[in-house]
Amino acid sequence: MSMNTLTDFLEQAQCQYRAYDLGRIVQKINNSEFQKIAKNEMAYPFPIQQHAFIALTFWQVAAQKEHFIWFLKLPLDEQGLMKITAQTSFIRMVVEAMGEDLTADISDKLQERLASNPFVFKPSAEKLAIFNANINSAFIRPPSSFYAAIQHYFSDQSDWQQWQNLGLQGFADLAARLNHDNNQKKIIDALDFLPEQPLQTLSLCLENQTQISTELATHIANQANKRLQQGQESTAILLLRAITSANAQGITKQLLNDQFSSPLVHQADWYITIAGRCWMQLEDETLLNRYFEALANHHKALFPQLFADLVAIPSLRDKVLKQLRLTARSPALSEAIGLLFSGLKADT
DSSP states (O other): OOOSSHHHHHHHTTOEEEEEEOSSSOEEEOHHHHHHHHTTSSOOSSOBTTEEEEEEEEEOTTTTOOOEEEEEEEEBOTTSOBOHHHHHHHHHHHHHHHTTOTTSOOOHHHHHHHHTOTTBOOOOHHHHHHHHHHHHHHTTOOOOTTHHHHHHHHHHOSOTTTTTTOOHHHHHHHHHTTTSTTHHHHHHHHTTTOOHHHHHHHHHHHTTOSOOOHHHHHHHHHHHHHHHHTTOHHHHHHHHHHTTTOSOHHHHHHHHHHHTTSGGGGOHHHHHHHHHHOTTGGGSHHHHHHHHHHHHHHOGGGHHHHHHHHHTSTTTHHHHHHHTTOSSOOHHHHHHHHHHHHHHHHHO
8 A cells, every 4th residue: 555645654554533734723624635635636725834734643543542643844845735755754754763553652762753853843832732722622531730720710700910820721721612611701701801911812722713603703803993992903913813713704804804994004913914814814805905905005025925925825826816917906016016026037
């Protein structure tokens, strides 16, 4: 049997698996899609700088062993396909280190060899906490030991300043369990009172969750407007991120539309956040055009970098390229596109 792709390798090792993207947000990639990605039948849907950042958790049901996890950074080609040669190289290194039993106990020395594999990466503390919370919830495991403290903080509502000892993992557990312990209601009741730091941390964790209710999404959008009026621009940006994955996409799009008429258009972080986290909303071509127009008018220096980031996303590629052909555009956008083409010619 072929051992060229990750999915072939895991299936031959009689492992079941789940794949998650850890590049933009933490999100599950269903197995049928991941098989197509591994076999180059489908472009990687969430690229960052021509790489796929993947968490692969796998286990052998028959042996009833624990789950194992690989955090992989795999290169993509010009078409966004995951390079087969990189997959094959990674597989060869794993077989050399572990043999064919991927769930065997291995020595510290072999662990070090695996950790130094060039295709392995270490996720940020934030991504790791969210990933752990999501898989514990998905596999019906208990939350971390930090969950009790976060529950007390959101339930007690007596001293909102006592947040310093709350762990990041607790916020991630809360976000991953929105449909448990009346957590959505607790968050709604807390939004007006949360200090900036815990509200920002909560927002970072919420951005990965699709199960945000319409009611919670509405309250978060309202809170973003309030915080913006209070001059808390970084918090307003994070609150936009908080509802980027929510099913109530109309609310997210409306908030984004409103922010185009706010002081955030002068903030570089706002444009970077939209490209990195709100790319799904930019599938609306009206919003995409507003984004490029505002970017060209206020942060022209960022235009080539963010254009390259967005055009690499398969779901956006055609729509982004279409923007280049629009005749009705501002002089600033025409100039930015002209500079973009000049840069491309200089590179060739």
